[in-house]
Structures are given as structure tokens and as C-alpha cells.
Amino acid sequence: MPELPEVETVRRGLVPVMEGQRITGAQINRPDLRFPLPENMADRLIGANILSLRRRSKYLLADLSTGETLLIHLGMSGRILISGQIVGEFHHEHPAPQKHDHVVLTMADGARVTFNDARRFGAMDLMRTETAHNHALLAKLGPEPLGNDFDETYLSARLKGRLTPIKSALLDQHIVAGLGNIYVSEVLYRAKVHPARAAADTDAAPLVPLIRDVLNEAIEAGGSSLRDYRQTDGELGYFQHRFQVYDRAGEPCVICGTPIERLVQSGRSSFYCPHCQR
DNA sequence: ATGGGGGCCTGCCGGC
DNA sequence: TGCCGGCAGGCCCCCA
Numbered sequence: 508m509p510e511l512p513e514v515e516t517v518r519r520g521l522v523p524v525m526e527g528q529r530i531t532g533a534q535i536n537r538p539d540l541r542f543p544l545p546e547n548m549a550d551r552l553i554g555a556n557i558l559s560l561r562r563r564s565k566y567l568l569a570d571l572s573t574g575e576t577l578l579i580h581l582g583m584s585g586r587i588l589i590s591g592q593i594v595g596e597f598h599h600e601h602p603a604p605q606k607h608d609h610v611v612l613t614m615a616d617g618a619r620v621t622f623n624d625a626r627r628f629g630a631m632d633l634m635r636t637e638t639a640h641n642h643a644l645l646a647k648l649g650p651e652p653l654g655n656d657f658d659e660t661y662l663s664a665r666l667k668g669r670l671t672p673i674k675s676a677l678l679d680q681h682i683v684a685g686l687g688n689i690y691v692s693e694v695l696y697r698a699k700v701h702p703a704r705a706a707a708d709t710d711a712a713p714l715v716p717l718i719r720d721v722l723n724e725a726i727e728a729g730g731s732s733l734r735d736y737r738q739t740d741g742e743l744g745y746f747q748h749r750f751q752v753y754d755r756a757g758e759p760c761v762i763c764g765t766p767i768e769r770l771v772q773s774g775r776s777s778f779y780c781p782h783c784q785r
Numbered sequence: 786a787t788g789g790g791g792g793c794c795t796g797c798c799g800g801c
Numbered sequence: 802t803g804c805c806g807g808c809a810g811g812c813c814c815c816c817a
Binding site for chain 3: 541644687
């Protein structure tokens with residue numbers, strides 16, 4: 508699933524479709540995703556104007572004219588499909604409904620936004636906009652890794668005294684919000700830090716710019732694939748990036764040629780070069 | 786408080 | 802071809 512760069516790319520793809528539009532239809536095909544969908548969801552969405560579409564960590568937040576905010580989380584397998592919109596010279600017809608199309612929103616101009624999520628680890632909720640930051644899913648999140656609050660001083664303080672592997676610490680959304688399993692592997696590779704090294708024994712200073720670089724590069728790659736995507740079928744949510752270590756077990760390290768290894772930590776795969784990363 | 790493990794769901798892929 | 806185990810990019814909860 509989508510980590511921060513993928514969610515940001517989805518957001519950018521949805522902005523021209525949703526921002527400033529009025530929701531005229533909301534089809535809810537099941538009562539729950541990871542947890543129950545909000546009460547009277549369709550009634551609370553229909554007629555609302557979408558004022559802005561924001562992102563916090565891996566969450567999309569649509570602020571509505573009703574004073575409520577719609578939260579969307581893609582989980583592991585969540586996808587969003589845009590249809591019925593004219594993008595440049597391409598017009599996306601509405602496709603036949605697919606299995607796992609759980610929520611379909613229709614805009615006043617006829618555009619349709621379909622949320623599809625096979626595994627249903629995703630989520631949606633509605634809350635008052637002014638207190639959205641207090642929502643259980645958002646309240647305890649760490650700083651945005653691309654924001655000003657995330658710096659060497661902060662990260663160093665959060666890693667101090669932690670015996671947990673640096674891999675786990677960077678995956679912890681309470682420490683920094685938005686990294687997932689893929690980009691943590693990529694960051695540690697660039698930092699030449701072994702994923703099993705204790706957080707407390709890891710120098711935070713080089714990690715901060717590397718985290719920013721990796722995420723920014725992935726967002727840029729998403730932006731370019733977004734154009735391609737929207738010329739084809741309008742699907743948002745999955746993009747092919749070039750990873751240096753993720754899912755490359757057995758393939759040569761691009762720096763030294765040593766085979767990349769896979770290590771399971773807390774039930775999650777880490778990929779790393781045993782020669783370059785210490 | 787911290788760290789590790791299990792569980793939620795479905796789909797896909799490789800091995801037999 | 803079919804079945805089965807293992808695995809998947811997230812996150813929460815519980816337990817020691």
C-alpha cells in the first residue's frame with residue numbers, strides 16, 4: 508500500500524476532480540471497511556461542496572462545506588479510480604463496477620471517484636473539521652517527514668534510548684508519519700545503516716535529509732506516472748518505482764555487487780546489503 | 786513505557 | 802490443472 512508518496516500522488520490526481528466540486532451522489536456498498544463506515548454517510552456527503560483535499564501522513568482529508576471532514580485511508584490494497592472526467596483530450600468512460608468497489612462518489616460535473624479495496628484494511632470516517640486533528644487515527648501521529656517539525660534535533664531525541672531496531676523505529680508512525688516498509692528499506696540502504704541496528708545507536712543527522720530525498724523522489728516519480736495513468740484508465744494508487752533494495756533479495760547491490768538479503772523483523776521484510784549496511 | 790507478536794481480509798504466486 | 806502455504810506496501814490491540 509500506499510506509503511506517503513503514493514498517497515500524495517493520489518491526492519494530486521484527485522484535486523482537479525474533487526476540489527471545488529459538489530458531491531451529488533454517494534453509493535455505499537457495504538457497512539464497513541477496517542471499521543464501520545460513519546453513520547448516514549451518504550446523507551452527510553450528498554450536497555456538500557469539497558473545499559480542499561489535504562493529506563496528513565497516509566490519510567487523505569477532504570474538508571467539506573458542511574463543516575465535516577471526510578477521512579480516507581487506503582490501507583494495503585486501497586485504490587481510487589477516476590472516471591467520467593475529461594482530462595486533456597481524454598475522456599474516461601465509467602467502467603463496469605468491479606469487485607470490491609466499496610464507495611462511489613459522484614460529482615456535480617459527472618465525474619466519479621470509486622474507492623476499491625480488496626483487503627479492506629482501508630478506512631473512511633467523517634468528523635468535525637475543526638477537531639479533525641483530534642481524531643483517534645490522527646492525534647498521535649508524529650511529524651510530517653517533509654515538514655519543518657521533522658529535523659535532526661527531533662529525530663535524535665526520539666531515537667535516544669530506544670533499543671528497538673532502527674527499521675521498527677522509522678516504521679513507527681508516532682515517531683515520523685508516512686514511511687512504510689518500502690521506503691524505510693530504501694532510506695536505510697542510502698544511509699548505509701543495517702536495519703537491525705538499535706535506534707539509539709543510529710545517527711539521526713544523515714537520516715533526515717535521506718528520508719526527505721527518498722520521499723520527494725518518489726513523489727516526483729508518481730507525478731510523472733500520474734500523467735501516464737490518467738491517459739489510460741484513470742486509476743490512482745499504484746505506481747512502479749525503481750527500488751534499490753526493496754523486493755530485490757538475491758539481486759546484486761548496485762554499489763558493491765553483494766547479493767541483497769531479506770530479513771524478517773517484527774513480521775515485516777527488510778531488504779538490505781550486508782556489505783554496505785552496518 | 787517499550788517491544789514483539791497476532792490478527793484483520795483477499796489475492797496472487799510458486800511449489801508440489 | 803488444482804490445492805496449499807506463504808506472502809503482501811498498514812495499523813491496532815494485547816501481552817509480557
